[in-house]
Amino acid sequence: MKALIPTGDPAEPVVLADVPEPTPCSHEALVKVEAFSVNRGETFKLERPAPGERPGKDIAGLVVQPAADGSGPSRITRVVGHPMAGGWAEYVAVPTDALAELPDSVPAPQGAALPLAGLTASRLLRTAGPVLGRRILLTGASGGVGHYVTELAAAAGAWVTAVTRDAGRGARLAELGAVDVVHDVADAHGPYDVVLESTGGRALPLALARLAKRGTLIWFGQASRTPVTLDFFDFFAGPESAIIRHFHYLDADTRLNDDLAALVRLTAEGRLHPEIGRVADWADTARTLTDLRDRRIRGKAVLTLS
Known part of the structure; x- marks a missing residue:
């Protein structure tokens, strides 16, 4: 499958490459990514990427393989997810406690803009x-x-x-x-x-x-x-x-999927409006990361997979 991997080059921080498709653990679902968002903090980490590091924490897509332990969404379910890494790819394995169903009324770019910032x-x-x-x-x-x-x-x-x-x-x-x-x-x-x-x-x-x-x-x-x-x-x-x-957002009593579901519900009801400053094809990820780092994008930047 195709995925974006870090280069360590500030001018072109990521490039598309062929990588193995992920093998989910028993508590993870395999998601076909439709859109992902990038965060300014991630642009700083790309300056000195760790060996083998695969970025990407905010995704929206379709479950194509449910978790083997029976938890989480079933096959062919639209979801928003928050993996800890690897989301800038065609497929990503996501723990089911970091997934929430995405209704048809919420487009994938809006869903992808929710996780980390929301x-x-x-x-x-x-x-x-x-x-x-x-x-x-x-x-x-x-x-x-x-x-x-x-x-x-x-x-x-x-x-x-x-x-x-x-x-x-x-x-x-x-x-x-x-x-x-x-x-x-x-x-x-x-x-x-x-x-x-x-x-x-x-x-x-x-x-x-x-x-x-x-x-x-x-x-x-x-x-x-x-x-x-x-x-x-x-x-x-x-x-x-x-x-x-x-404050660190992962230090909380509630589960990620519960809070993700609440954010999705508020968005679907028109009570929360993801502020998206750019939506582009993921071939434009490198330029988008540079623009986000240099504050040329307001709010969230979302990349879509064609």
Whole structure:
């Protein structure tokens, strides 16, 4: 079968190659991939790929071989899945607890845009706790996670301030429910009950300074790729007794397939709108990865298999 494999070359980070078709374990279904999405974090990993590494975590397709242990969807079932690797290929083996059925009303590109960003957003808000009436500051809001967080939090009754440098992306975040859109963390007023921080560098101390007393800052990324320096005494200037919490989307009590099914249901009902900035044939994956890395794509980028 054909699959995309890393090259280590920033100009052309992946190429199509012939690889063996996967042999599923007993708890895995074999899925024929119709579409997959790529994430900006994956572009960073491609800079120094591990030997034999096969990227790809977000897919939509058709189950062509159910799991041998009887779990999960049956044959010829449309699904969205979140394998830990190998999804940028014609076929991928996916654990059944990382699969959810995809109704005909949700196109494959929309389904493929859901897993990593959608799971991160929904689990991030669950970690934040009840958000009804609470003021939330969201940095790095113009990516795939940021669009989902904004729409989900606003629908749950939060007052969301979204930080994005791009005016066009800010307008879309306002459409999704952001009450305020600012182009720099320094322009956010606060105080905020919750800060969701994904940028790192200078942004995190600035965001922390806008946190309310005994508020919570959840740190879920470092898109700037710049280390953070915090001063203990800065807490006394406002965010006294605040909590700073590290977040990773796989550290959750709920199963992936349950949360995937919830995201699919909200999308099918028109209550969640995957923000897809590009849909292209998978022959264009290398250029798409470069554009995503360099922030030339808003929201998610999806590749389809012809």
